[in-house]
Amino acid sequence: MVSIKDVAQKANVSTATVSRVISKPEAVKEETSKKVLKAIQELNYQPNVLARQLRRLETKTILVIVPDITNTFFSKVLRGIESVAVSNGYKVILGDAGNDVEREEEYLNVLRQKQADGIVMLTARMETGVIEKFSVDYPLVLACEYIEGSTIPTVSIDNVSSARKATEYLIALGHEKIGTITGPLNVVLGKDRLKGYTQAMARHNLSVEPFLVQEGTFTFDSGYNMMMKFLALSNPPTAVFAANDEMAFGAVKAVKSRGLRVPEDVSVIGFDDIEFSAIFEPPLTTISQPTFEIGTKAMELLLKLMNEDEITRNQYILEDSLIERDSCTRNNA
Structure with missing residues (x-):
C-alpha cells in the first residue's frame, strides 16, 4: 500500500x-x-481521508509516553514539554509504559481514538515498523530514545560520544582497568553508551575483558548487584562507568557495603545528572543532559507536525556536558 x-x-x-x-x-x-x-x-x-478528518477534531491534549515513571531523569524533560504545551493552549497527559513494549503500543490507541492530538515518546522500544507506520498518519516526536535511520522527528544527545567522554575522563585520571555497568542491551541507550565506552578503551589501547562489562537495567538495584560482581573479582576495576545515575548510586552503595571508599578505592562516574547527583554522598561526577531543552524542542517539533508546518530537520542532537564532582579521583596505584 x-x-x-x-x-x-x-x-x-x-x-x-x-x-x-x-x-x-x-x-x-x-x-x-x-x-x-x-x-x-x-x-x-x-x-487517508478519515485519519485526516479525525486529526482536525482537536482535543488540545498531548500524550507523553515514558518508559519508567519512577526514573527521575524524565521530570525535567516533562517540564520542558509542558512549558511549551501550556503556553500554546495544550494540556499534557502522561503514560507510563513500565518498560513494557506492549503497553507502549497500547498507548498509541489514545491518538487513534482521538483522545489526544499528538504524542511525544520518551521511549522507542517497540518494532520500528510499528512506530514508522503510525507516524505517517499521526503527529509523533521521539525524544531521549531514538531509532537509527528513522525519519521521525527526534531530539536527543549523542550517547556514543557522551559515553566515550565519560570513559576518557577516567582514563585521563590514570585508570586502566575500567568496568562499565550498561543499560539493557536491547535498548538503544544501553547499546550506544556501551559503544562509547568500548571506543574510548580501544582508542587508548586498553583491553575490555568480558567481566568488565556487566548489563544492568537502569535501576539502583542493578547498579548495586553489578558492582558487587566487580568487587568479587580478585583484581577488581579501579573505576566504573555506570550508564545512568541510578545505577551509579547503587554502585557506590555496594562499594561502601564492602567497607571501601568512593573515590579513594573505586572511582564511579554516572550519566544524566539527575538532581540527587549533586547532593549524593559523595556528589556524583556525571554526564549532564540538557533535559529541559530536550523537552521544549520536542514539543516545538510536535506543534509543527500538528499544524502541518514543514520541518527542515528530522534529527536534533543537543550538547551534553561533563560535571566534575567528588566521586572520581586519580589512580595512584
Whole structure:
C-alpha cells in the first residue's frame, strides 16, 4: 500500500508538504504542488481521508509516553514539554509504559481514538515498523530514545560520544582497568553508551575483558548487584562507568557495603545528572543532559507536525556536558 512517505520521497519533499498539498494547496508553491500531484498520480496514492478528518477534531491534549515513571531523569524533560504545551493552549497527559513494549503500543490507541492530538515518546522500544507506520498518519516526536535511520522527528544527545567522554575522563585520571555497568542491551541507550565506552578503551589501547562489562537495567538495584560482581573479582576495576545515575548510586552503595571508599578505592562516574547527583554522598561526577531543552524542542517539533508546518530537520542532537564532582579521583596505584 502506497503511503504519504512514498509520495514525499518520489517528489523529494517532506510528508508535511504532501499533506499541505492535499489539505491546503493554496499554501504551497505552484511548482512544488505540481511535483507532489504528479507523484500522487503516478503512485496512485489514496489519502487517508478519515485519519485526516479525525486529526482536525482537536482535543488540545498531548500524550507523553515514558518508559519508567519512577526514573527521575524524565521530570525535567516533562517540564520542558509542558512549558511549551501550556503556553500554546495544550494540556499534557502522561503514560507510563513500565518498560513494557506492549503497553507502549497500547498507548498509541489514545491518538487513534482521538483522545489526544499528538504524542511525544520518551521511549522507542517497540518494532520500528510499528512506530514508522503510525507516524505517517499521526503527529509523533521521539525524544531521549531514538531509532537509527528513522525519519521521525527526534531530539536527543549523542550517547556514543557522551559515553566515550565519560570513559576518557577516567582514563585521563590514570585508570586502566575500567568496568562499565550498561543499560539493557536491547535498548538503544544501553547499546550506544556501551559503544562509547568500548571506543574510548580501544582508542587508548586498553583491553575490555568480558567481566568488565556487566548489563544492568537502569535501576539502583542493578547498579548495586553489578558492582558487587566487580568487587568479587580478585583484581577488581579501579573505576566504573555506570550508564545512568541510578545505577551509579547503587554502585557506590555496594562499594561502601564492602567497607571501601568512593573515590579513594573505586572511582564511579554516572550519566544524566539527575538532581540527587549533586547532593549524593559523595556528589556524583556525571554526564549532564540538557533535559529541559530536550523537552521544549520536542514539543516545538510536535506543534509543527500538528499544524502541518514543514520541518527542515528530522534529527536534533543537543550538547551534553561533563560535571566534575567528588566521586572520581586519580589512580595512584
